Amino acid sequence: MNEQLVAQAARALKEARAVVVFTGAGVSAESGVPTFRDALTGLWARYRPEELATPQAFRANPKLVWDWYEFRRELVRAARPNPAHLAIAELQRLHPDLLVVTQNVDDLHEQAGSRDVLHLHGNIAQTKCFNNCQGTPTLVDISGWTIDPDHTPPACPHCGGWLRPNVVWFNEALPFDVLEAALEASQRCAAMLVIGTSGVVYPAARIPLNALARGIPVFDVNPYQSQFSQDAVWLPYPAGEVMPRIVEAYARL
Numbered sequence: 001m002n003e004q005l006v007a008q009a010a011r012a013l014k015e016a017r018a019v020v021v022f023t024g025a026g027v028s029a030e031s032g033v034p035t036f037r038d039a040l041t042g043l044w045a046r047y048r049p050e051e052l053a054t055p056q057a058f059r060a061n062p063k064l065v066w067d068w069y070e071f072r073r074e075l076v077r078a079a080r081p082n083p084a085h086l087a088i089a090e091l092q093r094l095h096p097d098l099l100v101v102t103q104n105v106d107d108l109h110e111q112a113g114s115r116d117v118l119h120l121h122g123n124i125a126q127t128k129c130f131n132n133c134q135g136t137p138t139l140v141d142i143s144g145w146t147i148d149p150d151h152t153p154p155a156c157p158h159c160g161g162w163l164r165p166n167v168v169w170f171n172e173a174l175p176f177d178v179l180e181a182a183l184e185a186s187q188r189c190a191a192m193l194v195i196g197t198s199g200v201v202y203p204a205a206r207i208p209l210n211a212l213a214r215g216i217p218v219f220d221v222n223p224y225q226s227q228f229s230q231d232a233v234w235l236p237y238p239a240g241e242v243m244p245r246i247v248e249a250y251a252r253l
Helices: 003-015 025-029 055-060 062-077 083-094 108-112 176-188 206-214 239-252
Strands: 019-023 098-102 122-129 163-167 191-195 218-221 233-235
Touching (some): 055 062, 176 206, 206 218
């Protein structure tokens, strides 16, 4: 590992008044959470994500889509935070102004101890009404429910319509307030860590691009080259290996 790059990243973070940590699927993959397309295995191998993760697919076959997401939820429930998640949480504890923005729909950042995480693509553990239930709460807590697997999706207790996972599907907009908060943070931060994302998903990719356009230090932690690697400082290592080293170096400064 290039210790000079580790030290450079640590010093830039230490000197930055505000920091954004932007994470993608590669971070959760190190905890065993399959990436979106990798999750299509076994019984689901004959489908493409575009055939399941759309409002149109849910309307056409709500049980099929619900059951696939329940399969994905089981994979997420079995996962635990890895050293990268823990290091990011520790970095947030050490830095007075650090915001975590993630494309991931799991809660591994929160399990590791990170606070006030912005989830651009939603949270797969949460459930909401497909009809948006005008005048009633959007999210529905089904944690204590007994759900009949032969009769899914379950019905909304407010309007009787279908319930769905609280994730952003193809052809849907990102939550406006979350995206605005993330873009605003990318405009005011003085350093950014981009971890485990390819940079091909928009509009989320605008967040690192904003930082790069401003000329602030941006560090791309990814064993594979991403859309940001050429313009950022590229640390070509798994997040679970390099993030603890960056935090250790930060703490020594």
